[in-house]
Amino acid sequence: xxxxxxxxxxxxxxxxxxxxxxxxxxxxxxxxxxxxxxxxxxxxxxxxxxxxxxxxxxxxxxxxxxxxxxxxxxxxxxxxxxxxxxxxxxxxxxxxxxxxxxxxxxxxxxxxxxxxxxxxxxxxxxxxxxxxxxxxxxxxxxxxxxxxxxxxxxxxxxxxxxxxxxxxxxxxxxxxxxxxxxxxxxxxxxxxxxxxxxxxxxxxxxxxxxxxxxxxxxxxxxxxxxxxxxxxxxxxxxxxxxxxxxxxxxxxxxxxxxxxxxxxxxxxxxxxxxxxxxxxxxxxxxxxxxxxxxxxxxxxxxxxxxxxxxxxxxxxxxxxx
Amino acid sequence: xxxxxxxxxxxxxxxxxxxxxxxxxxxxxxxxxxxxxxxxxxxxxxxxxxxxxxxxxxxxxxxxxxxxxxxxxxxxxxxxxxxxxxxxxxxxxxxxxxxxxxxxxxxxxxxxxxxxxxxxxxxxxxxxxxxxxxxxxxxxxxxxxxxxxxxxxxxxxxxxxxxxxxxxxxxxxxxxxxxxxxxxxxxxxxxxxxxxxxxxxxxxxxxxxxxxxxxxxxxxxxxxxxxxxxxxxxxxxxxxxxxxxxxxxxxxxxxxxxxxxxxxxxxxxxxxxxxxxxxxxxxxxxxxxxxxxxxxxxxxxxxxxxxxxxxxxxxxxxxxx
Numbered sequence: 314x315x316x317x318x319x320x321x322x323x324x325x326x327x328x329x330x331x332x333x334x335x336x337x338x339x340x341x342x343x344x345x346x347x348x349x350x351x352x353x354x355x356x357x358x359x360x361x362x363x364x365x366x367x368x369x370x371x372x373x374x375x376x377x378x379x380x381x382x383x384x385x386x387x388x389x390x391x392x393x394x395x396x397x398x399x400x401x402x403x404x405x406x407x408x409x410x411x412x413x414x415x416x417x418x419x420x421x422x423x424x425x426x427x428x429x430x431x432x433x434x435x436x437x438x439x440x441x442x443x444x445x446x447x448x449x450x451x452x453x454x455x456x457x458x459x460x461x462x463x464x465x466x467x468x469x470x471x472x473x474x475x476x477x478x479x480x481x482x483x484x485x486x487x488x489x490x491x492x493x494x495x496x497x498x499x500x501x502x503x504x505x506x507x508x509x510x511x512x513x514x515x516x517x518x519x520x521x522x523x524x525x526x527x528x529x530x531x532x533x534x535x536x537x538x539x540x541x542x543x544x545x546x547x548x549x550x551x552x553x554x555x556x557x558x559x560x561x562x563x564x565x566x567x568x569x570x571x572x573x574x575x576x577x578x579x580x581x582x583x584x585x586x587x588x589x590x591x592x593x594x595x596x597x598x599x600x601x602x603x604x605x606x607x608x609x610x611x612x613x614x615x616x617x618x619x620x621x622x623x624x625x626x627x628x629x630x631x632x633x634x
Numbered sequence: 635x636x637x638x639x640x641x642x643x644x645x646x647x648x649x650x651x652x653x654x655x656x657x658x659x660x661x662x663x664x665x666x667x668x669x670x671x672x673x674x675x676x677x678x679x680x681x682x683x684x685x686x687x688x689x690x691x692x693x694x695x696x697x698x699x700x701x702x703x704x705x706x707x708x709x710x711x712x713x714x715x716x717x718x719x720x721x722x723x724x725x726x727x728x729x730x731x732x733x734x735x736x737x738x739x740x741x742x743x744x745x746x747x748x749x750x751x752x753x754x755x756x757x758x759x760x761x762x763x764x765x766x767x768x769x770x771x772x773x774x775x776x777x778x779x780x781x782x783x784x785x786x787x788x789x790x791x792x793x794x795x796x797x798x799x800x801x802x803x804x805x806x807x808x809x810x811x812x813x814x815x816x817x818x819x820x821x822x823x824x825x826x827x828x829x830x831x832x833x834x835x836x837x838x839x840x841x842x843x844x845x846x847x848x849x850x851x852x853x854x855x856x857x858x859x860x861x862x863x864x865x866x867x868x869x870x871x872x873x874x875x876x877x878x879x880x881x882x883x884x885x886x887x888x889x890x891x892x893x894x895x896x897x898x899x900x901x902x903x904x905x906x907x908x909x910x911x912x913x914x915x916x917x918x919x920x921x922x923x924x925x926x927x928x929x930x931x932x933x934x935x936x937x938x939x940x941x942x943x944x945x946x947x948x949x950x951x952x953x954x955x
Binding site for chain 2: 463474478563600
């Protein structure tokens with residue numbers, strides 16, 4: 314049956330995840346291959362093409378069955394599909410979608426997007442944002458990333474900076490320099506790294522006892538666990554960090570006004586306790602909204618990328634019909 | 635000739651502006667009627683319909699010639715065209731586009747949008763954002779409004795709050811309450827009203843001489859003029875206010891990443907001197923951008939609304955084909 318399936322490819326620094334989906338959103342099969350860093354990442358797309366041949370086309374599906382293939386890459390993607398640089402893969406100046414389509418011998422449309430944006434699309438399709446088409450997805454991991462979905466489509470931006478929520482300047486008094494070269498970025502305070510740093514600062518500043526002091530190497534999970542148990546300095550840390558996140562989300566409402574915010578990444582494992590903390594500041598800073606959008610949790614975990622890449626193929630191919 | 639023209643209607647608190655446009659963007663005719671506040675604004679759309687009959691259909695054009703009619707209204711518009719409340723007009727709970735279409739006897743598609751969003755579309759079409767399809771328009775007047783255009787379409791938001799840039803929380807230490815019920819909104823510091831308030835605060839705080847002290851009733855234009863002449867406290871005022879605006883624009887880049895920012899409204903009459911001041915902070919807070927988008931000036935003045943309303947009809951009717 315023509316155009317019944319789509320393929321989602323999520324290229325990460327360590328592994329490439331690939332999923333075969335029914336267009337209804339049902340995951341039919343998923344597998345992964347290691348990311349081949351040799352020769353500046355030159356072979357990554359060759360191996361992706363080969364893997365799709367083996368897992369899809371040599372198992373009974375023809376090119377006519379595949380509506381399209383979406384690819385998420387860990388770097389900014391220009392509106393024309395150009396990837397100037399992708400540090401984690403070693404890529405410079407390439408058009409991944411065009412190349413993958415050529416490697417497959419043509420006849421299958423390929424589409425490319427930034428991995429965080431694509432993951433947002435996945436969470437909209439079958440995750441925490443299911444049922445909505447205006448969502449904002451924020452990943453709280455080592456860094457802070459995000460994706461803005463308006464009317465079911467990624468806001469990629471004119472330089473590929475759409476949804477780069479982690480580098481919103483939010484903390485004026487911050488002195489340390491962020492990875493991006495700026496200061497006071499959301500990522501510096503709301504990522505796992507940022508939360509631990511804030512905890513250390515607070516432990517240094519205040520003399521009182523804290524269960525956080527017992528950890529040799531304090532992790533973000535430790536801070537969250539201590540805060541949940543009522544440790545005063547851990548609570549102060551999390552309230553400080555999540556106040557900035559709530560503030561950032563309130564700004565996003567006055568820009569894009571989504572139906573729902575979806576939080577993912579390692580930090581979001583702290584669960585509803587965390588979303589409630591974020592929602593507190595968010596609600597206070599959105600007095601124009603009578604019904605507040607929910608701050609909710611991502612549901613697809615590491616599969617968000619393949620879901621979203623498949624959904625990208627689905628929506629982009631519809632647009633080009 | 636079928637579908638050669640479109641009509642733009644800009645409903646304001648004092649007058650309703652109406653323009654007849656060729657679909658190429660050429661303004662063929664424009665006129666205005668007073669806004670009739672009687673009976674809770676009940677007659678406004680009746681009078682708009684009558685005026686369109688007289689100026690368009692009784693002058694040789696038929697309904698087939700008109701691609702559509704766009705209407706900008708001074709209040710939030712829900713995604714389905716519902717206007718819950720429009721304080722300046724007295725409207726409650728109405729669907730202006732449906733009503734206007736009925737009043738014209740059907741056969742002409744009508745579309746409605748928030749006036750600031752619609753003006754953004756106008757500036758994209760034939761104004762300061764011409765040639766681009768990802769722009770952010772900010773009006774600096776009595777308040778601060780705005781419109782976000784992504785891929786040529788308004789980001790209206792799921793509660794009509796899309797582009798409500800004036801109510802971005804940006805100044806944490808602000809104590810006064812904003813019209814919206816919040817505190818520290820961009821509007822409180824970057825509107826004409828906000829600039830004058832900031833000047834007064836600075837005049838109170840610092841003892842030194844300032845030419846601003848000579849004005850009985852200080853206006854925003856006075857503050858700008860004094861600053862341009864190098865008056866130290868006026869410069870401090872404008873630097874403070876425009877730093878917040880530049881900061882807000884830098885945030886917008888990490889959300890929507892537009893090609894250009896267009897500044898309109900009374901404050902923007904200060905010209906390139908003002909955009910340079912804004913650009914200074916903006917450039918500093920967008921280290922990820924090698925090529926900075928321009929902060930430029932609006933070009934359509936009070937006509938932005940009719941241009942944008944006509945463009946709304948043009949783009950929405952294309953979408954529905």
